[in-house]
Amino acid sequence: MKPFLKTALAATLIALSGAFSASAEQIKVGFSPEAYPPFYSQDASGNWGGWEVDIVNAICSEAKLDCVLTPIPWDGLIPALKTKKIDAIMNSMSITDERKKEIDFSEKYYNTPTAVIGAKDQKFDATPEGLKAKIIGVQASTVHAAYAKKHFTDAAEIKEYQTQDEANQDLAAGRIDATQADSIALDAFLKSDQGKACCDLKGYVAPDLEVLGPGVGAGVRQGDTELKDKLNAAIKAIRANGKYAEITKKYFDFDIYGEESQSN
The missing domain is CATH 3.40.190.10 (Periplasmic binding protein-like II)
Known part of the structure; x- marks a missing residue:
């Protein structure tokens, strides 16, 4: 292809791209x-x-x-x-x-279920009774924080974090007993080397359409x-x-x- 044809073709492509971006x-x-x-x-x-x-x-x-x-x-x-x-x-x-x-x-x-995970050496389920006297980590300003505050009133503490990763890290370090979040996100943590070593699924929380949506x-x-x-x-x-x-x-x-x- 001659140089001027290459240039013309390039100009045409740029013009078409610009037209798409403009639209x-x-x-x-x-x-x-x-x-x-x-x-x-x-x-x-x-x-x-x-x-x-x-x-x-x-x-x-x-x-x-x-x-x-x-x-x-x-x-x-x-x-x-x-x-x-x-x-x-x-x-x-x-x-x-x-x-x-x-x-x-x-x-x-x-739309996926809401789960609770905790340390492998602790036996409890994702119910108010199971989480009684536990320290539960949740991400601040999330439906999970709102749910925990509404349903897990007998917990020792509802500890809020800026990110879910921070809650996961504290769980792995033994500074909290459990964390609640979207089941898919928690499953990804449980499949990591750190998650496999420390923690397991405790269950899924009971539905609450008003809070969880x-x-x-x-x-x-x-x-x-x-x-x-x-x-x-x-x-x-x-x-x-x-x-x-x-x-x-x-x-x-x-x-x-x-x-x-x-x-x-």
Whole structure:
């Protein structure tokens, strides 16, 4: 190919790329920059990946949105959304009535059980009786913290952490007796060398729809129906066209979506 033809072809490709970028609405998607495998994990180069990152990319591609992952500390996500520092939250945030007082949610994009794990040498279950007089670690500002405070009132202490990883580390070190979180995230810890050595599954907590909600959805500002509708349509589309299943099979041997129901 002659040089001028190469240049013309390159210019055409750049123009087409620019036209696509110009047509895609850019939104900032907030997430807490902490390891939460297999949903969010950071590689040696500092890039984020995982099931939820792949799902975010699939939803944004389907909705023709140019989504930029924007790191925000967990307890700052909702304030950042309300003050327009970000446009959406997609970070395993459960849909709850309490949160819906401040923000809106898309329909759910996954729903998994809530589990309790503890030291292997301690025998107890995930009930108020089983956790009586125990020190329970939970991540602050989560549904798990709210659940523990409501249901495990006879615990010796409900200890709150900024990240789930900190709770896991204290459990492994013997500074707490148990921790409650999403079952998939805790399963990833139990499969790690550290988790295998120290801890095991104690059980799943009893359902509480009011506290735990119907699943995880994308948080959007109240009244932002345009973005909410785009996300809902995209979630429905990737479920229907097989993209959701394709991504999920890379990480799980089951469908983590849960029951087919509306979350809103």
